[in-house]
Amino acid sequence: MSAPAHQSPAPAVPGTTVEPTADLPHSEPPNGRRWPVLLLGLGVALLPAVIAVLQLGRIHPDEVYQALEPAFWRVHGYGVLAWEWKDGLRNWAVAGVFAGFLKLADLLGITHPQGYRAVVAIPQAALHVWSLWAAYRFASRRADAPGGWLAALLLGLYGPVLVFAGRTLGESLSAAFLVVAMEALDRREQPVRAGFLGGMALGLAVVVRYPSAIVVLAALMWLAAARRWRLLAFTCLGGLGVAAGLGALDWATWGTPFHSFFAYVRFNVLSGEAAARFGSAGPGFYVKPLLDAVPLWAAAAVPLGLAALRQHRALSLPLWCAALYTGVLLTTAHKEERFLYPGLVLAMLAAAPPVAAFITAQARPAVRWALTALALGAGLHVARDYPSGDLRDDQFRAIVAATRGGARGLLIVNEGLWGAGGYFYLGKQIPWLTCDWPHDNAFQHAMQDRRFNRVVTFEDRALEELQAAGFRIARRMGRETILTRE
Structure with a gap:
């Protein structure tokens, strides 16, 4: 549903990059050509899960000991529980879901680790499919349907997404929920439904990874700056519903509502123990990982975005959230490359639509295909350098x-x-x-x-x-x- 022509644009937050957010009219491909496009998109969306299951390994020990191992312990009664699970710094939401799918694998007689790892990948693969569909909807408002599909491909074949999106890390799960939230809060129609969905997605992003609360605060600031009060109200209601569920879960598992959240904040934010135990670094720590992770097509979005400012003045929600999130990371003492991932995904979500619109607007098919191949190749190339650790x-x-x-x-x-x-x-x-x-x-x-x-x-x-x-x-x-x- 397109915004009325007389509707005034949302005010921009000072110092942020802006882009159009109103729904633009676009045409879907004919029915005969829609299924191949959908199947291609589904294949791209499933790639990270397939890679993770076939490859195995781990980006970080948390991939095993904060998700897979506690789930295994829950189902089989034995396993290695990390100190966080003894001190109550984690909630059982993710491990509980994985435990349910492990139990399903057990009932089906799947006992090979790679086999039940594939079963555990089912909910995460479904979440990633949802996030790329949301990316398409977000981009199609700015670049029509062809540009929307290309933008979804740019995000889906972005190197870090291929590496991370199939991994059982909090960053991986949280980033997918954040993309869903960005699309919902970008809508101009049905603010009640959009607000509930966006608020619930933001809430779930925090449940699976508490530092994503930074993005929640950034999104609420964006809604307030845009004076979208109704959307803001229902976003808060959706988020509060998820928060109530987290409180009940912690009460049932740890004996106190929000036990894991407060324990996490005490350890990682208030006490300084995280930096003392795991090390600290200055803002320069993130310079090389950021440079390695930004593909050339995203850099091309900068002049394209500046050109769009001459016609539109509206706030870019994902870019604003990515900037604020990354800025907070720069100021925290304990730093790891993987922490950048949610911010990178949000930044690429903001950068993909103008690049896709530029490519699909080219009159000559040969030029369109060449630019598409260059952009996708540049995104894939980034997987070589980010993250820099050994997957083993x-x-x-x-x-x-x-x-x-x-x-x-x-x-x-x-x-x-x-x-x-x-x-x-x-x-x-x-x-x-x-x-x-x-x-x-x-x-x-x-x-x-x-x-x-x-x-x-x-x-x-x-x-x-x-x-x-x-x-x-x-x-x-x-x-x-x-x-x-x-």
Whole structure:
């Protein structure tokens, strides 16, 4: 539904980039051409989940120990619970949902770790499909239907999205909910429905990752600055409904309403313990990750956005939220590359429509296809550098392979506890240890305990000592070597 021609534009917040937000008339492709486009979009939306399941590995230990491992513990009664789950810094929403799908896999007789990891990926894949559909709707108001589809492709094939969106990290889940919220709050029609949906999506973004409360505050500021009071009111109501659910969940699991939220704020914001325990860095820490993560097509959105200012003056909600969120990250002491991801996704959501509109407006098909290929290629290229850490995907695949069959105990050499895959990727209740060097106590214990008949060693560390203890090389997977003894 288009905004009336006489409607005055929303006021801009000083110092922010602005862009059109009114719904623009656009045409959908004919029915005969719509299904191929929808199938292509669905395939792109499912790619991150497929990559994560086939690749395994982890971007950060939280991917395993804050989501998959507590879910496994909830279903099977054993697992490694990180300190946050003992001190009550986490809520059970995400782990509870994953536990439900793990239980489903168990009922279906799926016992292979990669198999039930695929089942766990179902709700996250559905959420990502929803977020890319929201991205299409957001962009089609600014670039018509063809531009909307291209913008959704630019976001869906953006390197960090392909890497993160299938991962069980709070950043991954929260970013998807934020995209849904941005589209809902961008609507000009049905403010009651839009507000409830936007508020609930914002609330769920916070439930899965508490730092996303920064984006919630930014969005509420945007609504107030735009004087969209009715939308603001129902957004608050939708968010309060989710907050009530979180309070009830914490009450049922931790014994006090909002126990996990307040414990999280005390540890990470008020006490300074997060920086003391995990390290601190200055604002310059984020310079290289930001430069590595911004594709050339997003840089091209800057002049295109400035040109649009001559005709429209309306606030860019996702860009405003991304800027405020990233600004807060710069001021916090403890910094990690993955923290940037929600802000990057929101920034790309804002940048994609003007780029897509420019490309689809080109009269010559050859020019349109060439520019499309260049833009998509530039977005894919970013996956090489962000994040910069080692996924250890070959290690996780080796752990899964090593524990099949008659494995009675597993030693992982050249890896610590929090870098390993936990019982989730072992898939069975057997003793397992991690160590770095042959002189470590864990290594010596495993050599003497005959239950330990499987070893995975990274880059062949301690290979000679393992062979001297009776192990033989069974298989090599990338940088990993699997050894067995009987």
